[in-house]
Structures are given as C-alpha cells and as structure tokens.
Amino acid sequence: MKKYCLFGFLFFVIALVAVINYRTPFWQQDGGGWSIGYGESAVYPDKINADKNSIYSIEKLKAENDSTVFLADPFFVKEKDTFYLFFEHKKIKPNADIGLLTSTDGKNYQYRGTVLTQKFHLSYPQIFKYQDAFYMVPESKEANMVLLYKAHHFPFDWRICDTLIANVALVDPSIYLSDTLNILVATDYNKNMYLYQADSLFGKWKLHKKPIALIGTEARAGGRFFTDKKGLLLPVQNCSKGYGYGVSLYRFSFHGGTYKVKTEHPFYLKANENIAAFNAGMHQLDVQRLDSNQYYYVYDGNRLKSNSKHLNIRGPLKWSYLDLKNWILQK
Numbered sequence: 001m002k003k004y005c006l007f008g009f010l011f012f013v014i015a016l017v018a019v020i021n022y023r024t025p026f027w028q029q030d031g032g033g034w035s036i037g038y039g040e041s042a043v044y045p046d047k048i049n050a051d052k053n054s055i056y057s058i059e060k061l062k063a064e065n066d067s068t069v070f071l072a073d074p075f076f077v078k079e080k081d082t083f084y085l086f087f088e089h090k091k092i093k094p095n096a097d098i099g100l101l102t103s104t105d106g107k108n109y110q111y112r113g114t115v116l117t118q119k120f121h122l123s124y125p126q127i128f129k130y131q132d133a134f135y136m137v138p139e140s141k142e143a144n145m146v147l148l149y150k151a152h153h154f155p156f157d158w159r160i161c162d163t164l165i166a167n168v169a170l171v172d173p174s175i176y177l178s179d180t181l182n183i184l185v186a187t188d189y190n191k192n193m194y195l196y197q198a199d200s201l202f203g204k205w206k207l208h209k210k211p212i213a214l215i216g217t218e219a220r221a222g223g224r225f226f227t228d229k230k231g232l233l234l235p236v237q238n239c240s241k242g243y244g245y246g247v248s249l250y251r252f253s254f255h256g257g258t259y260k261v262k263t264e265h266p267f268y269l270k271a272n273e274n275i276a277a278f279n280a281g282m283h284q285l286d287v288q289r290l291d292s293n294q295y296y297y298v299y300d301g302n303r304l305k306s307n308s309k310h311l312n313i314r315g316p317l318k319w320s321y322l323d324l325k326n327w328i329l330q331k
Contacts, residue, residue, distance in 0.1 A: 023323070024217065024316035028242040031280035032305040033058045033070035036087060038298040040106060044228055045287065045295055051274050056101065056109055058277075064111040067091040071099065073124045074298040075224065075286045077134070078106075084155050085109060085298060086136070088123035095121040098138060100155055106296060116149065116158045124172045124284075126224060130201055135161075137184075141169040146186060148201070164205045165196060174234065176225035177201055181254060185213060185221055185234065191322050193219040193236075195259070213261050214250070215329060216322035222247045223285040223299075233264060235285040240319065244283035244302060246270030261330065269299060280304045 020026075039053035062068040073088040083106050089099030098116040101109040116122060120142035127136050134151040136158060146165040149158040164173075170186035177200075184196045184205060193214040198205045213219075214236065223235035231253060238246040249265035269282040278301030287297040 020316050020320045024240045024319045026311060026313055026316055027309040028312050028315075029280060029307070029309050030305045031242065031244060031302040034072035034244075034300050034302040035277040036071055036074045036085070036101075036298060036300050037278070038074075038085075038106070038109075038296075040297070041295045042293050043295070044289075045297060048269060048285075048297065048299070050269070050272055050278060050282070050299070050301070054107060055275075055277050061089075061099075061111060065089075065091070065113075067093070070302070072300045072302075073139075073284050074300055075125055075127050076288070076296070076298050077127050077129060078288075078290055078296070079129075079154070083109075083296075084127070086115065086125040086127050086155075087300075088125065089114065095119070095142075096123055098122050098125045098136075098158075102155075112155070115156050118143070126174060128175070128177075128224075130177060135201070137164070137173050137175050139170075139172055141171050144169050146170055146173045146184070146205075162202060170194070172221045172237075174221040174223070174225060175201075176232065183208075183225075183252075187220045191216055191219045191319075193221070208259075210258055212329065213252075213259075215326040217319045218248055218250075218263075219322075219326070222283050224287070225252075226287050226289075235268070235287075237283045238267060238270070241271075242281065245281040247282055247285050247299075269301075272301070275301070277301055277303050 035057040037053050037055045061071050069090040071087050076085040083103040085101040087099050088096050090096040097114045100112040100115045103109040122138050124139035134154045136149040140147045145163050147160050148162040148164050150161040173186035175184045182198045187193045192212050194211050195208045195213045196205045197208050217240040218236050218238050220237045222237040225234050234250050235247045236250050238248050246267045247269040249268045251262050251264040253260045271281045272278045280302045282301040284300040289295050
C-alpha cells in the first residue's frame with residue numbers, strides 16, 4: 001500500500017513540475033536590447049503583423065547618439081500634422097532618460113534628443129493631452145512615488161506639477177481619464193497590480209475598494225488604456241516565459257462601484273522568431289484611433305543575446321503560485 005502511495009505521490013509531483021514547466025519554463029533565454037516598431041490600420045487592429053511594419057532599431061538610434069544601449073516603452077501623441085513618440089532611452093549610464101522621435105507622416109522618424117532627465121531612473125513615458133495641456137506620467141519608482149509632469153513648451157521643458165501617489169514604489173503606471181471614470185493602475189515588486197481612482201487628474205488618488213486587479217505573470221501594464229466597441233482594454237505584459245515575453249489584452253468592466261477584469265486576447269503580441277529585433281519578446285503597446293479611417297500604434301520588442309538558456313527554478317515556482325492566486329481572485 002505504501003508503495004502505491006509513494007508511486008502516486010511521485011506521479012503527482014512529476015505531473016505538477018511538467019505543468020509548471022509548460023507554463024513558465026525553468027530554462028529561459030536571455031533577452032538583449034529593445035527596439036521600437038510602428039504601423040497603422042484602417043480598422044481596429046484585431047491582430048498586428050509586426051513583420052510587415054517599420055522598426056526604429058538600436059542601431060539607428062546609436063547612429064544619432066553613440067551612448068545608446070536601447071530604446072523601449074514607446075508612447076505617442078499626434079498634434080496637428082506631427083507624431084511625437086516618447087520613449088525610454090537607456091544610455092551608458094545608470095539611469096534611463098526620456099527621449100523623443102518625431103515624424104510628419106508616421107513612417108519616417110527623426111531623433112530629437114532627450115526631453116526629460118532626472119537623478120532617478122525614468123521609463124514608460126505615458127503622454128496625454130488634458131484640458132489643452134500636455135502631461136506625462138512616467139515610471140518613477142526610484143523616486144518612491146508616481147509623478148505627474150507638465151510640458152511648459154511642448155514637446156520640451158517638462159516639470160513636475162503633482163504627485164499622484166506618494167511613498168510607494170510602483171512600476172508602469174497607466175492612467176485613464178474620462179467624464180465618468182478616472183483610474184490608474186500600477187504594479188509593485190510582488191507582482192500585484194493595484195487600481196487607484198480619483199474624481200479628476202488633480203484630485204486625490206486613492207486605492208479602489210477592490211484594490212488588487214491582477215496578480216502574477218500577467219500583472220504589469222504594457223501600455224495605454226484604449227477603447228473598442230465593447231469598452232475598456234488594457235495591454236498587460238506576459239512574463240510567463242521570462243520578462244517581456246509578450247503582451248495580452250485585458251477587459252476592464254466597471255459597474256455599480258466595482259469592476260471585473262478578464263483576459264480578452266492572450267498574447268496579442270509575443271516573441272517573433274521571424275524578426276531579429278523582436279525574437280526574444282515584446283512588452284509594450286500604444287494604440288490610438290486618430291480618425292474614422294486610421295488607427296495608429298507603436299510597440300517595442302527585444303532581441304536574444306544568444307541561443308543559450310539559463311536555469312531558473314525559484315521564479316517559475318513563485319509565478320505559478322501567484323497565477324493560482326490570480327485565478328482565485330478573478331472567480
């Protein structure tokens with residue numbers, strides 16, 4: 001009897017390890033530098049064919065600024081006839097800055113230099129227009145707060161104008177503002193995505209009564225909230241096969257003072273072995289409708305350092321536990 005029990009236990013352990021390894025592999029490849037891609041569509045992009053779009057690569061930016069290590073986290077606005085694309089610009093120094101590319105046709109971009117630098121690391125420069133002024137909510141986790149910047153001479157001269165959330169280190173804050181709903185999501189180091197709400201951009205941002213929206217390998221925003229015919233969507237990073245492997249779309253539905261979150265489109269973007277610049281992963285997306293006949297989008301991806309892999313046991317075990325908690329949370 002003991003022999004059968006032992007056999008059953010071993011079978012269970014082997015099966016569990018196999019499932020974990022299938023979802024979150026123990027052997028993972030190392031990603032290298034990030035580049036930016038962009039494209040457009042006449043209809044809502046149910047699928048993005050990155051292999052048919054243009055890429056602004058590390059090499060192209062390095063030709064303009066030889067200290068370039070990579071460019072990532074693209075967000076854009078179109079003002080009049082110009083596309084302004086803001087991005088994390090990692091150079092040969094400890095902290096990254098916010099850089100700028102501009103284009104008059106959405107196809108050919110020129111590097112305009114650094115628009116924001118601080119003593120702490122900056123990334124994820126979500127740029128938006130609010131009441132005829134331009135604002136930015138970048139990732140400022142090393143400052144231990146979520147900061148709001150305002151452009152005093154757009155697209156340059158960015159200055160801190162408010163602290164939205166104080167005394168907490170959060171990554172990739174994504175904000176959505178409307179006449180009826182003002183929310184912000186951001187993630188801590190334990191892979192918990194928190195949801196904050198306020199009565200306006202300059203109101204008091206506080207945790208929602210249901211504070212945790214997502215937990216685990218898909219709990220970190222990967223771009224701007226945007227709307228389709230059904231409502232509100234958020235790109236969320238998928239890190240099941242390592243950091244920055246893919247982007248899934250999640251549906252946020254608000255009703256009666258609470259909300260629900262569900263997966264709408266798993267792996268909307270992911271590592272693409274046919275694109276050398278994106279064969280390790282993709283982790284950022286900004287989609288906007290410019291008019292009735294044009295959607296424009298920007299995204300990023302990174303390349304493999306090599307074909308070798310490294311063993312990571314603790315990560316997949318922890319991530320699987322958190323994903324189980326997330327599954328329970330969403331029920």
